[in-house]
Amino acid sequence: MYNVLLVDDEDLDLEALRRFIPWDQLNMRVVSALNSAVSAAKYIDQAELDVLVTDIRMPQMSGLELAKLAQERNKSIRIVFISGYEDFTYAKQALSLNACSYILKPVNDDEVYEALTKVKEMLDHEQSRKQTERAYMEIVQARSTDRKPPLSDVKQTLADYDKKQNKKNPKLAQEIIAYIHAHIHEVITLRNAANAFSYTPNYLGLMFREETGVAFTDYVIQARLLKAQELLTDTNLKIYEIADKVGYRNLNYFSKQFKDSFGISPLEFRRQS
Structure with missing residues (x-):
């Protein structure tokens, strides 16, 4: 009582x-x-x-x-x-x-x-909420490993994600994903997301990875880059404008992450699309 x-x-x-x-x-x-x-x-x-x-x-x-x-x-x-x-x-x-x-x-x-x-x-x-968080943390800690999926695996997971999320992910994971896409042009941190959903960063990060198979930070990076691909294909925006629209303030860093993920630069991708 x-x-x-x-x-x-x-x-x-x-x-x-x-x-x-x-x-x-x-x-x-x-x-x-x-x-x-x-x-x-x-x-x-x-x-x-x-x-x-x-x-x-x-x-x-x-x-x-x-x-x-x-x-x-x-x-x-x-x-x-x-x-x-x-x-x-x-x-x-x-x-x-x-x-x-x-x-x-x-x-x-x-x-x-x-x-x-x-x-x-x-x-x-x-x-x-506290009981759920404690129980979930116990389950995740018992099952978790220290292995971080390579970026290529993350890319493949995300490529299929729209088809699978309604079948596999609980409501909270879907809400976090919606939050990421709604704030794709802003600074997105695990702490900010945790505050938005009233959870601890540690719990939210573990829950997100457990449900999606992707670490929160890796998902944010790939969500930004997939959105950049879309803008490179469907708009005439300059590359630095696209970088800004998907949350990158440093063009060189954006170009490096894009090439690390997809094997080609943003300019090369635009020419091929």
Whole structure:
């Protein structure tokens, strides 16, 4: 179950939150309900929490300050703010802390339940993602080798790829491939792609190679060069313009990689096509 901390300096509001929300249905449990942000800050230092539900205006320390401390302790904690003040400044600060919800008093139980349902969905998704990542890493590490396929093998794999991807690749691998082609004119790194899909670079790289048989970096290179072939054949763009359109800022480097892959220079390829 997900651990929830409730904080409100109004005892009646605090008790209502604790008693009238069906926490079990949300797979959540209230591990503590405190009427002081200062006490809550001390509690956060020693507790493992998933959700913080806090009032904003409290003596000595505000709920905003408390939330910031909680995030420093645990970046993945989900925060729901409750406030008796419809103040744009508070709402703006809450947004800056990536709050999941901002609920105005008097609190409506249905509104709180709806907000917490969304929090639960976010936590479930994150938990599932982490479990999948761990399991996949274990499988891949058990099966992986250090052998890197030669570039000629990569080229052959890519030549047949469009015919095979719908049959062999899971949705995530297809989405990564779509991402590469959509950003073919930009700098593409494994880290950037991993950030875009909310995975670690190590996991994303291993998963991509396991599903496609091609290392991520090798796929990016060949995707760029195959796009260059297409532009050399179908357009009158100058070679340096084509290099730029497929993500190369250095013409000599582009020409070298093209020849290494296909055995001829871009100019020779254009003359033959």
